[in-house]
Amino acid sequence: MNLLKKLFDWIEVRVGASELVEKQLTGYLLPRNINAWYSLGSVLLFIFVLQVVTGILLLIYYVPDAEKAYSSVSHIMNNVPYGWMIRMFHAVGSNMMVLVLLLHMISVLFMGSYKKPRELNWLTGFMLLTLVQGISLTGYLLPWSQLSFWATTVATNSANAIPVIGPHLVEFLRGGKLVGAHTLGRFFALHVAVIPVAIAGLIGAHLFFLKRTGVSTPPFGQKETGNQWQGDSYRHEDHPGGIPFFPNFMLEDLRSISIYLALFFAVVFFNPYLFFPSSAFVPANPYVTPAHIKPEWYFLANYQILKIFPNELIGLAVQGAAMTFLALLPFIDRGKEKHPLKRPLFLACTVIGLLVWLALTVWGHYS
Amino acid sequence: MLAWFFSGAFLIGVVLFQPIPAVSAETTDTVCYECHGNMPGTLGEPVKLWRSSIHAENGISCHSCHGGDSKDMANAMSRDRGFLGVPKEKDIPAFCGRCHVGVLKDFKASAHGRALGKGGPTCVSCHGNHHVLKASLELINEKSCSRCHSYDRAKVIKTAMQDTEKLIVDIEGRIAAYKKIGADIDRLEKGLFAVRNHFHSLFHNVDVEKVKKEASQIQSDLKKLEETLAKMDRTQQRRKIAGVVTVAVALLAALLFHLLGKTFKHEKDV
Known part of the structure; x- marks a missing residue:
């Protein structure tokens, strides 16, 4: 015991660990009305780490060669x-990551946490969504199954609809006229090196912005639910009298991660083929x-939209416009109110938007 | 930066899947059904019949049997390019036997084979000529057999083979189910293929005693395949048990963290 204390003291006088713990953990206070939805960010971080670890383990045996993949x-x-x-x-985790990421974004939407001064948090989050979709798409090809091959053929072929540069873009994405060994090499490099590094960097930026702006106060259970920030100077949103991150909210995070794991294990051990049609084998x-x-x-909603519109370019343009609108939402929605029930137009648009997306997804599945 | 990113987002999140027409293995390069597919009567009928045959299912196309150049419309039916046309009745077994070598040998040695050219049946009498049916016990039936002779003897053979056939169908279904989930069933498939071929060769033998004797050997080979499948079933079962344990541990951990969290909250409130 004495030896442990000596070791702790030795470190303490060199790095000031107590001060760090006080500042970043026990003294880092969060809003008293914080809820479980705030722990989805930690769940996502956990999933990302799990994806990296399982991905590295798969790399030991995986051969990125069209003949051997x-x-x-x-x-x-x-x-x-x-x-x-x-x-x-790894495969189930990638699907779950998208699911949790969407839930995280929906919770941020409903709590108005994307509003100024958190535009950069939202933008980095949106970029992470597209990169996670990108890493899923590139990973889809790697098993070199019928599903991988044809899904990638169709996905890359859609770029043909873009005027002027379309055909060149298709060739660039595939590394040739058709999906083949070069496409596999490109997607492999993107999947294991380029996109993970970009995601890690964006997670760092996302957390940096979170630390600098402070955790947003949920609008629920508050009398004053308007955005207080004036935009005149930098201000960190403090929460005096709030709950400490450690141990209180860390336990909330751990509880959410455990619930996620229960769900994740249930899929992996009982129905891992939920996300695999037979053409995947x-x-x-x-x-x-x-x-x-x-x-x-x-991607089923995107798929169904392309089927609905008679012209492929129009279908792509509609989706591009929707994605751009979503990315720029904090710059478009400049109202101060954060409580969804006090923002009927926002609430109606968001609920209808989500229902349309769900309907298109179901339609795409059965069409 | 933003413009770049939206371009990327546009490509990744938006430029996506298009519906594609369903094309099956029948699109092996052949010009035969470009003409015959649209012809009326006996010239077009074979294409329609072939589409739902076991041959179509396995990618065996017109030229595989009839020869000719399947890529050159002008010379598709040229004798110089190996076109064989329609075989005469007595040549049918040899025509089919170019691929089904073992079956041809058994057929020739059987009562059916010995009656070839003397009013006896050929391959197409039971299997059909273009709508070629998958070999199964269903092909032995009163309607079909009694076209030429009494069904009694055929019935005895069918009864002797029924249990084995049932076992084969059952194993085939189980292997197909494992194939759908990516299990390594290569050896099982090859094993079943060999056993089934052996079994089906008895179909052509039409010798009741031989059928009874060999059926027991075949059943023992099938039991070995069943054992391998049972081992795979046990592995799947173990995975489910591991699933129960891991899900339970995760849920217990969630409960523990929840209770610990409440304790800290309570302490702070006090």
Whole structure:
């Protein structure tokens, strides 16, 4: 015990650990009315770490070569001890990451936490959403199955609709006229090096902005629910008399992560094939197109929109406009009120938007 | 930066999947059904029949049997390019036997084979010529057999083979289910293929005693496949048990963190 204290003191006088703990953990106060939705950010961070760890483990056996990719994944699933589990953790985790990310964004929307001065938090979050979609799309090709091959063929082919640069863009994305070994090489590099580094950097920026602006106060259970920031000078939103991050909110975070894990394990161990159609287990064959190729569930709405519009370019433009509107929301919605029930127009638009997205997703699934 | 990002977002999040037409294995490069597919009567009928055959299912196209150049419309039916046309009745077994070598041998040695050219049946009598049916016990039936002779003897053979056939169908279904989830079933598939071929060769033998004797050997081979599948079932079961444990541990941890959180909240409020 004495030795431990001596060691602690030795570190303390050198790095000032107590002060750091006081400032960043026990003395870091959060709003008293903070709720469980605020812990989704920590859940996402946990999922990202799990994805990186399982991804590194998969890299030990995965071979990014069109001739060997499918058999290497099959080897991981069938012969490597616990390989199936690592692969399922990674594949199911990628879907869960998108799901939790969407929930996190919806909670930020309803609590008005995207409003100034948090525009940069929102923008970095939105960029993270698109990068997570990008890393999922590039990862989809790597098993080199029928699903991988044809989903990527169709996805990259859609870029053809962009005037002038479309065909060049398709060739650039594929590394050739058709999806092939070069596409696999490109997507592999993007999936394991470029996008993860970009995501890690953006997570850092997102957390930096969070630390600098302070945690937003939820509008629920408050008398005053308007945005107090005047925009005249930098101000960190403090919460005197709030609850400490450690141990109180960290336990809330841990509870949310445990609930997430229960759900995650339930999918991995009971129905890991929830996200895999049977074409995901057939080696890629450029000469045989499977009858029904559908994108991942989170792209089904985009897929259905393209089917609805007679002109592919219009379909793409509508989606581009919707995405741009969402990205720039903090600059468009400049009202001070944060409580959703006091913002009927916002509430109606958001609920209708979510219902339309859900309806398009279901329609895309059954169409 | 923003413009770049929105371009990226536009491409990744928006430029996405388009519906694509369903194309099956039948799109193997062949010009045959470009003409015959639209022809009336006996010239077009084979294409329609073939589409729902076991041959179409396995990617065996017109030229695989009839020869010719399937990529050159002008010379598709040229004898110089190996076009064989329609075989004469007595040549049918040899025509089919170019691929089904073992079956041809069994057929020739059987009562059916010995009656070839003397009013006996050929392959197409039972299997059909273009709507080629998958070999199964269903092909042995009173309607079909009694076209030529009494059904009694065929019935005895069918009864002797029924249990084995049932076992094969059952194992085939279980292997297909594992295939759908990416399990390594290569050896199982090859094993079943070999056993089924052996079994189906008995179909052509039409020798009751031989069928009874070999059926027991085949059943023992099938049992080995069943054992492998049972082992795979047990692995799946173990995974589910591990799932119960991990989900329970995660939920317990959630409860523990919840109660601990309440304790700290209570202490602070006090």
